[in-house]
Amino acid sequence: MLDFERLQKYLDIPETARMMLSAPEKQVIMSVNIKVGAGKLLIYDSYLVYHNLVLGPAKGGIRFAPNVTLAETRTLAELMTYKCALMGIPFGGGKSSIALNPRSISEFEKRMLIREFVHMIRDELVSGAYIPAPDLGSTPSDMAIIYGETHHPESVTGKPPRLGGLPGRREATGRGVFTASRLACREILNLDVSKASVAIQGCGNVGSHSAAFLHESGARVVALSDVSGGLYSKAGLPVPAILDFVRQGKLLEEFPAEGLERITNQAILALPVDLLIPAAVEDVLTAETAPGVQAKLVVEAANGPTTPEGDQILARKKIPVISDIMANSGGVVASYVEWRNAKSGNQTSAQETYDFIDAKMEGAFKDVARRVREQKASWRDGAYLLALSELISAMRDRSWI
Numbered sequence: 001m002l003d004f005e006r007l008q009k010y011l012d013i014p015e016t017a018r019m020m021l022s023a024p025e026k027q028v029i030m031s032v033n034i035k036v037g038a039g040k041l042l043i044y045d046s047y048l049v050y051h052n053l054v055l056g057p058a059k060g061g062i063r064f065a066p067n068v069t070l071a072e073t074r075t076l077a078e079l080m081t082y083k084c085a086l087m088g089i090p091f092g093g094g095k096s097s098i099a100l101n102p103r104s105i106s107e108f109e110k111r112m113l114i115r116e117f118v119h120m121i122r123d124e125l126v127s128g129a130y131i132p133a134p135d136l137g138s139t140p141s142d143m144a145i146i147y148g149e150t151h152h153p154e155s156v157t158g159k160p161p162r163l164g165g166l167p168g169r170r171e172a173t174g175r176g177v178f179t180a181s182r183l184a185c186r187e188i189l190n191l192d193v194s195k196a197s198v199a200i201q202g203c204g205n206v207g208s209h210s211a212a213f214l215h216e217s218g219a220r221v222v223a224l225s226d227v228s229g230g231l232y233s234k235a236g237l238p239v240p241a242i243l244d245f246v247r248q249g250k251l252l253e254e255f256p257a258e259g260l261e262r263i264t265n266q267a268i269l270a271l272p273v274d275l276l277i278p279a280a281v282e283d284v285l286t287a288e289t290a291p292g293v294q295a296k297l298v299v300e301a302a303n304g305p306t307t308p309e310g311d312q313i314l315a316r317k318k319i320p321v322i323s324d325i326m327a328n329s330g331g332v333v334a335s336y337v338e339w340r341n342a343k344s345g346n347q348t349s350a351q352e353t354y355d356f357i358d359a360k361m362e363g364a365f366k367d368v369a370r371r372v373r374e375q376k377a378s379w380r381d382g383a384y385l386l387a388l389s390e391l392i393s394a395m396r397d398r399s400w401i
């Protein structure tokens, strides 16, 4: 939960607003099951959380991860509240999850499971109260299954483009990570991003597209990893070849690494680079790993990659952190465009999506940079201050406080 005590010194946060933002509006615990043969039943724990809906309907991805819990889902929904507020998107914070390793079941079983999940939260989806999108472990095809069940294109975002999805949505979070990196390199390091060296942990949707945009810009991506481990080259990795390989569903441990070094996910965090981009899972920059960080700047592409203890250590080391609610907001900004298009019948190009993300992010970044300068807040606190100001104003607009 957000540390209101720390932020109170910069911003007057009414007690009523604190109370509302401290308690999620709705938490649902479900057990999704499917019969997959005679005497064989698959059962998975599943969660749906609405954190705060003052700005609009609950927006947030659906996570498929074996150990996901209600607490993790709640934390992710909370992040969405602040992320949407920061970017000026009229959505509230939501999240859903199924405690499942998607690689452990067949495509057919996964399809049945998602259909069952839709049946369980059908009212939320069809009424537009909750709008899911891909997150860790889920894909555009999974969103297509949800759409197939609801028949409402605006009920889910991150769909494949030919099914009402948005050109550029798949790349959108990575695009936003790139834009945040570009702005932060310029503002904080006085460095053009094309000259930056970068280490990226995670090579899924977010990590791979972040890597692609950074590589295209001329930045030197020296390390990339997935759950099986990573690859390193001081001179820069062959990013397109690695991404082609990963997109075939293969793990990096199988990549023919002649001329490259293998590196662990932990060692990636300690590389002497300009930009460190954790883009996989949460809680990787911790009391144990943060002391070893040598990067000049951390850009949080994943949600919650830095623990509070890790954050304090990075602050002591004077390593600025561009927080998740800023760095990975490109996904929800694009989701907003997709949702708006689904309602209006409008169509937009990938370039228009990128331009919209860039404009939203540049606007928020400028405002946060001003707070960092004028209020001597950290970059993380600066982002939360802007988001909180928006939320408090919206609560007043609604006479909630």
Ligand code: NAD
Pocket: 134, 135, 136, 137, 138, 173, 201, 202, 203, 204, 205, 206, 207, 225, 226, 227, 228, 265, 279, 280, 281, 282, 301, 302, 303, 304, 328, 329, 331, 332
């Ligand atoms: P993904 O499933 O597409 O990819 C996850 C990547 O992390 C894969 O390369 C996987 O091999 C790797 N990984 C998994 N466990 C790991 C571990 N223990 N150590 C190192 N690597 C590991 O997921 P994604 O959609 O790219 O999401 C990544 C992060 O970004 C998550 O925190 C997610 O919440 C966040 N995020 C995603 C989006 C989006 O649009 N997909 C938007 C905002 C934030």
